[in-house]
Amino acid sequence: MDIRRRRILQLLGLSAAALTVKPVYDALAADPGAARPKLGPGREQLRAKQWVMVIDTRRFASEADVEPLIEACHRIHNVPRFELKRWEIKWIWATEYKHAFSGTSSDRFLAAAVEKRPFLVLCNQCENPPCVRACPTQATFKREDGIVMMDFHRCIGCRFCMAACPFGARSFNYTDPRPYLKHTNKLFPTRMKGVVEKCSFCAERLAEGKRPACVEAAGGKIAFGDLYDPSSEAHQWIRKNYTLRRKVNLGTEPAVYYIV
């Protein structure tokens, strides 16, 4: 009796599993519409092998010089502002030299001008990004043009990427950000609670032939272009000036350069 009952239960289980086969098969074999539509980039799409930003920090003297850039970015990307520090979200912000270059800077006897200067920090769109390595779902991935992109639809919110990023570039949505938006840019989505976000070098603007919002707001104090294109302004700035990058010793190959 006991054995038969078990047998029946096993069979029931198996048949239940078998029932799921057909829908799964159908879903996999489905034909996506008859005639083939085409998918492609827009005509204005800007291209590069690896986008880079070169920030001429000599020309940013005080908070007043960086504020408009930060504001421009956070406004068009619907980055919320929280009273609670714990929930803070930021894509680009300013900090002191010793924090921006922690680990590779000495904070003793710095040139007085450099010591006070605001340094803009943001996701470095690393050429060898540890965040991409860590992400278990490829919600963070590297695009062909070097941008380290977030797929908010896929992110499970495990925050492994935040632990992996050595630059503190990533923020997590600890709650629904919408109620904390002062203005909303209706053309750009917000985020939902439970996903990670960061700067994307304005991928959505590059698609329309525009440069990143902060670069535009900087009025020539930041160069943007293809690292590997000798004719690009960014490449030339790097060639002509002595530049620094953050924590190069970690081998992530940041794509944000600083002229000091």
Next chain:
Amino acid sequence: MLEFAVKGSKRYFGWMIFLLGLIGVGFLVYLRQLDVGLGITGMNRDVSWGFYIANFTFLVGVAAGGVMVVLPYYLHDYKAYGKVTILGEFLAIASVVMCITFILVDLGQPMRVLNVLLYPTPHSVLFWDTIVLNGYLLLNLIIGWNVLEAERNGVHYQSWLKPLIYLSIPWAISIHTVTAYLYCGLPGRGFWLTAILAPRFLSSAFASGPALLILLCLIIRRVSHFDPGWKQIQSLAVTVAYAICVNVFFFLCEVFVAFYSQIPEHMDHIKYLFVGLHGHGAYVPWMWTAMALMALGIILLVNPVTRKNEGTLIVGCLAVFFGCWIDKGLGMISGGFVPNPLHEVNEYIPTLLEGLITIGVYGLGFFVLTVLYKIAIGVKEEVRA
């Protein structure tokens, strides 16, 4: 065999109802967390993993610790452990259940968790962690259940189980190794960036897992007719004693490397934990408590007189267990995140709500453990009678 779990004394049911209560409270708070988001916890932009991941890490250790009874019995034919292997395996099951639950409650978007399998990503350690943890759960379920059933029927367990049993031994090592790799492969987190992290995790696992097992055995002796055996408990105590010594030794190696080299990125995290950094030091008392507890554990367990005395043995095991919990749970995770990559100090203090969820998950784990142990004890008592 499940019938053993639904029959029991008043005390048994009282305990189960108590655990259900904890689970219920935890679940209600979790519903709130689902609604509001992880903002109800103390986690922040800088310390982006907190209590949940800390307890997860600690419990992976407890799960792996079960191998300390499985290995001598199956590999070295240490017969005495025949009585307790099932307890080790079932403890592993309950711990892995808690681990998986902790991961789930830590996710920002738990509904999407299957994305990990839908888009398998071999270069992500978390992907491998998912695989080894679930695999370990499955292995222990299959092995534990079948061996116990065979014992009940008075026959030798099926021969196809043997390879699985052998596999489960390195697998136990792997779960904790992979869990350590989650941390120690990250550039720019000086506290974790050390090759000794996996060995250190394992040593504390082999201390805290068996320590808990000893305590459980002592409880079982009191509340049931099944005696796991004083000899077995003593052997386990020796394991705990050596493992905790090794754990402390590994920790001192860390301290030496960090402070002799004087590299700030490696030193500052330890400084933050033990003496405070830039005026922040919420964990200082905790870390010293952990050190004191581990020292006490070493004294009581290495010394044969106190090890053989039940009273001091209990104190020693409790000291080891909670010492490891603070050291590996609380300190290991928060310590790695403070100071942050920009060398700023933002501390993490767990909130009451995440504490309640954590207790709920422990309630779930102990519920599973009690059911499993009830079954195991039921079988043992029946076989003996």
Next chain:
Amino acid sequence: MKDKRWIVTGLVVFLLIVLFPFWYNRGRAVPPPEVKLTEKAKAEKECVLSRDYMKAEHMQILDLWRETVVREGNRIYTNPKGREFVMSLSNTCLDCHANKAEFCDKCHNYASVRPYCWDCHIENPKEAR
């Protein structure tokens, strides 16, 4: 088989619970919703693909769009008739279907599906601009 009584009672209770929606809603048929088109949508006559396809499979096309835009960085969709669309839920779909409540929500509510698109994508970009 001395437990027969209990087994049967258990089964009956189980069935009652499982079939709750059926016996609870018996005899009450909710009419299928009529979706409203905006003037702009009416004037267009056809959506990105045929009406029937869109009715049944719009979620597939949205899924394709989001994958393509986010992951491949391609933003232009050319339908089999050669017409180009910018692949954007808020800025293209809702440009015509500006009446989300009357269009999307009606059906979704009826079918009791709750897509989380709107957690991020803004409902009607045109409205407040």
